[in-house]
């Protein structure tokens with residue numbers, strides 16, 4: 001399978017968790033060993049948000065705020081790439097063309113942000129679209145998608161399976177509740193829906209969940 005893995009900055013980078021990054025490196029090497037093609041998109045996490053705050057204080061425009069956040073995500077992407085050693089694609093991909101080219105060399109492709117105005121969720125969806133990926137897996141800080149924000153509602157129920165339309169509904173019903181949006185960016189959902197992709201959202205603090213998701217085991221939330 002051709003897999004795009006989106007590692008949340010909230011998982012490996014807020015605070016930076018080097019043990020977890022090493023585990024992710026082992027895990028994607030395992031996926032590669034199983035014969036899969038793997039593209040990894042890394043987020044910028046708390047450090048990216050800190051830089052956005054600094055840029056704001058300097059009075060910089062939103063685009064410049066995004067640009068520094070993108071640089072931070074690329075820095076984490078570089079660290080992750082170095083951790084992969086010879087199995088990595090050598091350089092952090094900076095464009096969708098890079099992503100496709102690097103993946104075609106048979107190495108593990110790694111990238112961070114792409115352009116202002118989006119998040120790395122949308123980057124992962126764009127990469128998945130451009131390389132025709134079979135599956136997009138997002139490792140996040142929750143066990144999957146819930147019917148409402150689990151951090152605010154004790155009675156929130158995790159959904160095992162839903163359609164992109166249902167996912168859209170979960171978002172619209174929770175439009176004004178921050179947090180729910182962090183599960184997956186609505187912009188990314190639009191792209192995935194258009195491309196009829198399969199998305200699995202899992203708890204990223206356990207990288208073995210990603211392997212389980214790829215191997216078809218029931219874990220997290222499947223969206224298609």
Ligand code: UTP
Nearest residue numbers: 008009010043044045066069113114115117120
């Ligand atoms: P990230 O997508 O890096 O966040 O976007 P994250 O930390 O991994 O998020 P979680 O873990 O899912 O919660 C952080 C910010 O960086 C800018 C945006 O401002 C975004 O909100 N960004 C990132 C871009 O502008 N373009 C990109 O391609 C990526």
